Amino acid sequence: MLVHPQFDPIAVHIGSGGIHWYGITYLIAFGLFLWLATLRSRMPQHAAVGWTKRDVDDVLFYGVLGVVLGGRLGYCFFYKPGYYVHHLTEIIRVWDGGMSFHGGLLGVLLGLYLFGRRRGRSFFEVSDLIAPCVPTGIMAVRLGNFVNGELWGRPAPADLPWAMIFPQANDGGIARHPSQLYQASGEGLLLFILLWLYARKPRATGQISGVFMVGYGVLRFVAEYFREPDDFLGLRALNLSQGQWLCLPMILAGVAIFAWTTKRNQRPA
Numbered sequence: 001m002l003v004h005p006q007f008d009p010i011a012v013h014i015g016s017g018g019i020h021w022y023g024i025t026y027l028i029a030f031g032l033f034l035w036l037a038t039l040r041s042r043m044p045q046h047a048a049v050g051w052t053k054r055d056v057d058d059v060l061f062y063g064v065l066g067v068v069l070g071g072r073l074g075y076c077f078f079y080k081p082g083y084y085v086h087h088l089t090e091i092i093r094v095w096d097g098g099m100s101f102h103g104g105l106l107g108v109l110l111g112l113y114l115f116g117r118r119r120g121r122s123f124f125e126v127s128d129l130i131a132p133c134v135p136t137g138i139m140a141v142r143l144g145n146f147v148n149g150e151l152w153g154r155p156a157p158a159d160l161p162w163a164m165i166f167p168q169a170n171d172g173g174i175a176r177h178p179s180q181l182y183q184a185s186g187e188g189l190l191l192f193i194l195l196w197l198y199a200r201k202p203r204a205t206g207q208i209s210g211v212f213m214v215g216y217g218v219l220r221f222v223a224e225y226f227r228e229p230d231d232f233l234g235l236r237a238l239n240l241s242q243g244q245w246l247c248l249p250m251i252l253a254g255v256a257i258f259a260w261t262t263k264r265n266q267r268p269a
Contacts, residue, residue, distance in 0.1 A: 001175045002164040007147045025144030029137030034060055036133035045202040046129060055119065059130060062115045066107030074103010079230060079242060101138070101220075102246040124206035124261070131212035132195040138216075139188025146180035153177030153226045169228075179227035186219040206261030213254025217247040 010018040034056065041051040075098040076084040076091050084091055112126045145151045149168045153176045156163040163175035194215060199208045221244050229241045236245055 001158060001160075002162060004149050004152075004164055004166045004168075004178075006149065006167065009148050021147045022141075022144040025140045025147075029140040030060060030064060032136040032140065033063070033130070033133045036136065037130055040129055040133065040199070043200075049125075051129065058119075059112070059115055059126065062111030063108050063130070066109070066111035067104040068107075070107015070110070071099035071101070071104030074100030074106065078103060078246065079233065102243075102250070105250075122205065124209055124257075127212075128199070128203070128205060128208040131208050132192065132199045134212065135188050135192035135195065135216075139184045139192070142180050142184035142188055146178065146184070151180055152228055153179030153182070154228050156226075176228070177226040179223060182226055183220070183223045186223055187216055191215050191219055204261050204265035206257050210254045210256075210258030210261065213250050213257065215254075217251035217254060220244075221247040221251070 007021065009020055009022065011021045011024055012019040037056045037059065038053055040046055041053065041056050072091065078100050079098075109127070112130070113123050115121075116123050116126045149166055152164075152166040152169055156175050156177045158175045160175070160177075162178060164178045165173050166176055169176070191212075195208070195212055198211060224241045224244045224247075227241070227243070229235050233242050236242055
C-alpha cells in the first residue's frame with residue numbers, strides 16, 4: 001500500500017508563516033474560472049447577447065465573495081452549529097480551516113443574483129454562463145486537500161493498489177481510499193468534460209445550471225461513500241453522511257430546474 005507523501009503545506013516560507021498550497025489552489029481555481037468564463041463569453045450564443053470580458057471579471061468578484069463567505073458560514077452552521085453559536089468570533093478565523101462546498105454554492109448563487117440584478121440579466125442566464133467553469137476549481141481545491149493530507153477516505157482493502165495510509169489520521173496505519181483524488185477526478189475533471197461538451201451548443205436558459213446541480217450532486221453523493229465522515233458528526237440517518245444529505249436537495253432542485261426550463265422552452269410562442 002502507499003503512504004501519503006506528507007507534503008509541506010506551506011509552499012513558500014516567509015518568516016514564521018508563509019504561502020500555503022491550499023491558498024494557491026484557490027488562486028488556481030479562480031484563474032481557471034476567469035480563463036474558461038472568458039472563452040464562454042466569446043461563444044456566439046453569449047457574445048450575441050452582450051457578454052464581455054468586463055462582465056466576466058465582475059462575476060468573478062461576486063463569486064469570490066460568495067465562495068469565501070458562504071463556504072465559511074456553511075461549514076460553521078451546517079457542520080458545527082452548536083460550537084460556533086457559542087464562539088461567534090471564531091467564524092472569521094478562515095485561516096484555521098473549515099469550508100463547505102454547499103455553503104459556498106449558496107453564497108455564489110446569491111452573488112449571481114445580485115450581479116444579474118445590477119446588469120439586468122436573469123439569474124439563469126448568468127448561472128448558465130459560469131456553470132461549466134466551476135468544476136476545474138473544485139478539482140484544484142480537492143488537490144489542495146490531498147496536499148494537506150486532510151479529508152481522507154474510509155478504510156480500503158489492503159490489496160487495493162492505490163490504498164493509502166494517512167499519518168494525519170492517527171489510526172495506527174489503516175489503508176484508506178484517497179478520496180480527495182476521487183473527488184478531484186469526479187466532481188472536478190469528469191464533471192467539467194461533460195458540462196463543457198453539453199454547453200458548447202445553445203441550450204434553453206436554465207438547462208445547463210440544472211445539469212450542473214444534478215451532475216455535481218450525484219458525483220459528490222457517490223464519492224461520499226469513499227470519504228471518511230467528519231469525526232464530530234459521523235453518519236447521519238440512513239447511514240448517509242452530512243455531505244450526502246446536503247446533496248439530495250441539490251439533485252432534486254437540479255432535476256426540477258431542468259424539467260421546468262425544458263417545458264417552458266417547448267411552449268408555443
